Amino acid sequence: MTRLGNDEVVALDAAHVMGTYARLPVVFVRGDGTMLYDIEGREYLDFLSGIAVVSLGHAHPEIAAAIAEQAATLLHVSNLYYNEVQPQVAARLDHVLGGDGRVFFSNSGAEANEAAIKLARRYGQLNGGPERHHVLSAYGSFHGRTLTTLAATGQPQKHEAFQPLPAGFRHVAFADVDALEAALDERVCAVLLEPVQGEGGVTPAPPGYLEAVRRLCDEHEALLVVDEVQTGLGRTGRWFGFQHADGVRPDVVTMAKALGNGVPIGACWARTEVAAAFRPGDHATTFGGQPLAARAALTTLQIMERDDVPALARRAGERLTKGLLSLPGVTEVRGLGLLLAAQLADGSDAAVVARRCLDAGLVVNAVTPQALRLAPPLLVSDDEIDRAVAVLEQVLEEVTAA
Ligand code: F0G
Numbered sequence: 001m002t003r004l005g006n007d008e009v010v011a012l013d014a015a016h017v018m019g020t021y022a023r024l025p026v027v028f029v030r031g032d033g034t035m036l037y038d039i040e041g042r043e044y045l046d047f048l049s050g051i052a053v054v055s056l057g058h059a060h061p062e063i064a065a066a067i068a069e070q071a072a073t074l075l076h077v078s079n080l081y082y083n084e085v086q087p088q089v090a091a092r093l094d095h096v097l098g099g100d101g102r103v104f105f106s107n108s109g110a111e112a113n114e115a116a117i118k119l120a121r122r123y124g125q126l127n128g129g130p131e132r133h134h135v136l137s138a139y140g141s142f143h144g145r146t147l148t149t150l151a152a153t154g155q156p157q158k159h160e161a162f163q164p165l166p167a168g169f170r171h172v173a174f175a176d177v178d179a180l181e182a183a184l185d186e187r188v189c190a191v192l193l194e195p196v197q198g199e200g201g202v203t204p205a206p207p208g209y210l211e212a213v214r215r216l217c218d219e220h221e222a223l224l225v226v227d228e229v230q231t232g233l234g235r236t237g238r239w240f241g242f243q244h245a246d247g248v249r250p251d252v253v254t255m256a257k258a259l260g261n262g263v264p265i266g267a268c269w270a271r272t273e274v275a276a277a278f279r280p281g282d283h284a285t286t287f288g289g290q291p292l293a294a295r296a297a298l299t300t301l302q303i304m305e306r307d308d309v310p311a312l313a314r315r316a317g318e319r320l321t322k323g324l325l326s327l328p329g330v331t332e333v334r335g336l337g338l339l340l341a342a343q344l345a346d347g348s349d350a351a352v353v354a355r356r357c358l359d360a361g362l363v364v365n366a367v368t369p370q371a372l373r374l375a376p377p378l379l380v381s382d383d384e385i386d387r388a389v390a391v392l393e394q395v396l397e398e399v400t401a402a
Pocket of ligand 1 (some may be wrong): 001051108109110111113142143144145194198199227228229230231257
């Protein structure tokens, strides 16, 4: 590979890569735990983890070794045959989800949700007839960028340029039990929800909401599909975000991001009875669950179980929350575990603050015009948390003084 300078990378990208991203002008070349290093040798504290992906930190030695060994052994065979890694990942996922389920592997969060939506339609059709194919989701939600997951995403402004979208998707206000009840009719095959709306601004479901949704889904024979793409696998301080709700068991759970600690892999888990609606030929993917990605996922899950990583996230989340709340420029901290948003005082511009943080060596994301999203690796140390809070404090002082 040719080694380039910062400006050469930016120019080459502008000339050849589609302009779908408004990137910040930094080129990362190396990572180590919570640290990132750019092409000019500057170091950064990564409090975004590639959007809640690298939960065990960058270049984790055990994951790197497992990937290298798998790459030198077998990368891919297609799903026409068995590979020995995929069912081991499925078994571990099923275990942390309470058992009695089956898993379909994808390559991304959107594809995991596509699988869930197809499965819910198939199950609805078998149990309620062809009319039962509607999916209810929440305003402010984010479920992906494919046409179908975009239709499920409750942000109408993102829909406009791509009409017509697939039919059968309706949206209700998040956290509003009455609105959901009013929309639930015999046409609904599934209710699709994030336990914490991530991209929408890090908004947790209020206490009792998921319990009420579960009850309504049971009454109306609709599946409860929980999108754990961002919240899943320890990020919120439990294995899955829905586990913060009392006794709620979803019918379908989707995940991706953290599953491969940076290697693309997603999964759609469903209760066995629901999963049985898919027959051979109903759904498929070339790459999903291939040996390399599955090996990364298997090693990630092994480490998360061995080191009780969800508990580490819970404790670190408390420290980060306290630190953020101590800053005069922060008016509220939302979220669970290490998926947090710091709401900034009136008049502040989160994009400006995030950019200044980057310049000062801290990676965070402006998730709304006035809130920063913080999602560091779950193995982040106390010292790294304190350093990140100190950088943010400095930046907030500078922008308020300016
Ligand atoms: N579901 C949720 C809850 C997500 O947060 C995302 C992506 C997806 C699905 C789609 O996953 O990108 O792997 O296809 N969220 C990113 C974000 C884009 O900024 O929160 P994908």
